[in-house]
Amino acid sequence: MENFSLILAIVVVTALAFDFTNGFHDTANAMATTISTGALKPKVAVAMSAVLNLVGAFLSVEVANTISKGLVDETGIRPEVIFAALVGAILWNLLTWLVGLPSSSSHALMGGLIGATIASAGTGAVHGDVLVTKVLLPAVAAPIVAGVAAMLATRLSYTLGRKAEGKAAAKGYRTGQIASAGLVSLAHGTNDAQKTMGIITLALVAGGAVAPDSDPPTWVILSAGMAIALGTYLGGWRIIRTMGKGLTELQPQQGFAAQTSAATVILASSHLGFSLSTTHSVSGSVMGAGLGRKGGVVRWSTATRMFVAWGLTLPAAALVGALAESVTGLGDWGTAVVAAFLIASSAAIWKISRREVVDASNVNDTEEPAGVVTTAIAAVAPPPAGSLADDLTATIPSPAPAPAPEPVAPAVPPAAAV
């Protein structure tokens, strides 16, 4: 590798850093519902997800070959452009992690790439129609598709499974959740680890280290798989909390329905050629499951913040990517400045995050205050006592289906007091 220049090494390291943030940003997709319903202990859940991500990374190189092609013109791409794109994507991932909002890592990456390309080669190098069909439309479609499926499945599950109770039922739903969460992890590994492989390969091609149109080298596959698995294992607990507890309160049936819907949507979409974002699918299915249960409440204030973050992902990452690209364009010292800026901002974000630590021990604590909308909904339509009792007998293993002896804390947080 005589052409393996310093800039190329920087790009590879940055790409692996992005892969790492991608891992801990998206742990929530696979494991949030499993953790919040107690099907798996938090640490066990992230360990399992990490292993499956690693396995998934080795399963195929199909996706790696598509990320770079189509969206931007490859001819004008220099390693600096990819570096700038990654800077945008990493910073957006860290920022959304800090505020605990799930957002698509792929959108961040595409945004960074688009911004950097525009700054480097002008708007002509970005294919606008690809942007709409591959990015914007799926972002709207994914939560709707997954949400409707999860809602209907939850309804059905509660209707059919009225009589399912006791240890067997609890164990059954637990196993089902673990299986579907595992499937999501595996799919995530094949998709997202490969995106990084694609980026690294693109950089290697752009830098002339490997021949165009070649498959990712083995060391790229290996390191990308390791980076995403490590990130997954460290766990983005803030996002897990938002997804598992912040959006809605999930019972095992709902967790199962949500995760099954997400897994199905992800697999069906990637197989039928209309790729949908994992994050969007899972968020949608969690909300759908929340709506599907009688008395279930979706915290629309949290959901709204999440939607806003989705909308901002692409432009924000694009802006940072474009800025980074114009600075790297000034010369080698510009690249050094951007690298220093990336490290400094990452450190700052980490520092801020330590003010209020979220980890495996408190991931299931709800600190999310109910928003105005939720309060209004709760005030207008309090869940009828009868349906509450139904839900309780359906999930709490008890020898006799006795009515709830005392008013247990309703599924809605004590919003009226706020």
Place this chain on the structure above:
Amino acid sequence: MKIDWAALGSVFGVSLVVTVGLVALFTLGVMGLSRQERATAEGGSAALAVTGAYACFAACAAAVAYGISLIVA
């Protein structure tokens, strides 16, 4: 700009049918097992319910296996 509505539609349809179908199957399986649990507690047996339950779970397992084969492919 050409939006592939057919692909989107089929993703929607397939996701809906498969999700609801799988969850229904699984819930039936869980119901079968919990019926057996109740029957055992009362000293009886529920062979039919158990057989049905395992048939449901087998179908779910097959779906998961198909999912994995889609990921690998």
